[in-house]
Amino acid sequence: MAFKLTVTFLLLVSLALASCRSAPRIVGGEEASAHEFPYQISLQWVYNEPGKETMHFCGGSLLDEFHVLTAAHCKLSLSAKGYIEVVAAEHDTSVTEGSEQRRMVESFTIHENYDEGVGPNDIAVIRVTEQFNLNDKVAPVQLPKALEEFEGEAMLSGWGSVSTTQFPSYPDVLRKASLPLVSYKECRRVWGPGPLAETNVCAGPADGSKSACSADSGGPLVKQVGDQNIQVGVVSWGAIPCGQPNRPTVFVSVPHFVDWIEEQCRQ
Numbered sequence: 001m002a003f004k005l006t007v008t009f010l011l012l013v014s015l016a017l018a019s020c021r022s023a024p025r026i027v028g029g030e031e032a033s034a035h036e037f038p039y040q041i042s043l044q045w046v047y048n049e050p051g052k053e054t055m056h057f058c059g060g061s062l063l064d065e066f067h068v069l070t071a072a073h074c075k076l077s078l079s080a081k082g083y084i085e086v087v088a089a090e091h092d093t094s095v096t097e098g099s100e101q102r103r104m105v106e107s108f109t110i111h112e113n114y115d116e117g118v119g120p121n122d123i124a125v126i127r128v129t130e131q132f133n134l135n136d137k138v139a140p141v142q143l144p145k146a147l148e149e150f151e152g153e154a155m156l157s158g159w160g161s162v163s164t165t166q167f168p169s170y171p172d173v174l175r176k177a178s179l180p181l182v183s184y185k186e187c188r189r190v191w192g193p194g195p196l197a198e199t200n201v202c203a204g205p206a207d208g209s210k211s212a213c214s215a216d217s218g219g220p221l222v223k224q225v226g227d228q229n230i231q232v233g234v235v236s237w238g239a240i241p242c243g244q245p246n247r248p249t250v251f252v253s254v255p256h257f258v259d260w261i262e263e264q265c266r267q
Contacts (some may be wrong), residue, residue, distance in 0.1 A: 008017035028210030029177030059219025070218035103128035160216030174252035204248035212244035
């Protein structure tokens with residue numbers, strides 16, 4: 001069954017935290033220009049162990065000075081082993097460039113109807129303890145209108161695995177890929193029975209040549225309309241290995257959750 005091919009990309013987070021960073025490109029994508037996407041956020045795990053490197057594990061998008069949109073399955077608990085940092089103006093995770101803004105998590109609110117694992121409502125809003133300073137490298141994404149529909153291409157960005165095998169391989173530099181949006185009817189047809197819901201949106205070419213992968217989770221799918229960058233989706237789940245034919249990436253559809261997102265930002 002098709003569903004047996006799927007996992008939430010979070011299931012590879014443990015591999016992401018342990019893997020060496022060595023990859024030439026994202027699956028079907030290309031390297032982004034420095035700070036090309038000022039709304040892009042990197043969620044990084046900071047180890048409470050001297051000498052152990054901080055690691056990117058999920059993406060996100062900046063909503064305003066205090067709030068970040070991501071996937072619910074990206075929530076990792078504070079522990080003796082480490083904690084989450086929310087990083088804006090990141091580009092190359094292997095170096096400190098001086099533009100990065102690092103913040104601690106004040107709250108990580110997941111949607112009340114998310115039931116863990118692969119499934120609908122995989123969306124969350126993070127509030128940071130100290131506001132981000134907005135500038136040409138750090139700026140919010142625009143939210144769509146409630147239930148707004150989009151077609152054509154949309155831009156995925158992230159530091160996700162570039163591997164088309166079960167073993168992830170992660171780049172240091174932010175990557176991007178333009179993906180064709182896929183209708184719900186077509187996405188349901190190619191995925192078959194499984195956890196796809198009408199509150200999801202799918203994107204990716206039929207030949208599988210472009211795809212999100214592990215560590216892209218929580219990252220933004222954005223449609224440029226004029227001079228506006230409107231967020232269409234949040235990376236949720238897909239096929240492993242990544243980049244398979246007739247297995248478009250599944251995102252949470254942001255237009256279905258605009259009211260919920262705005263409510264979290266008011267709190």
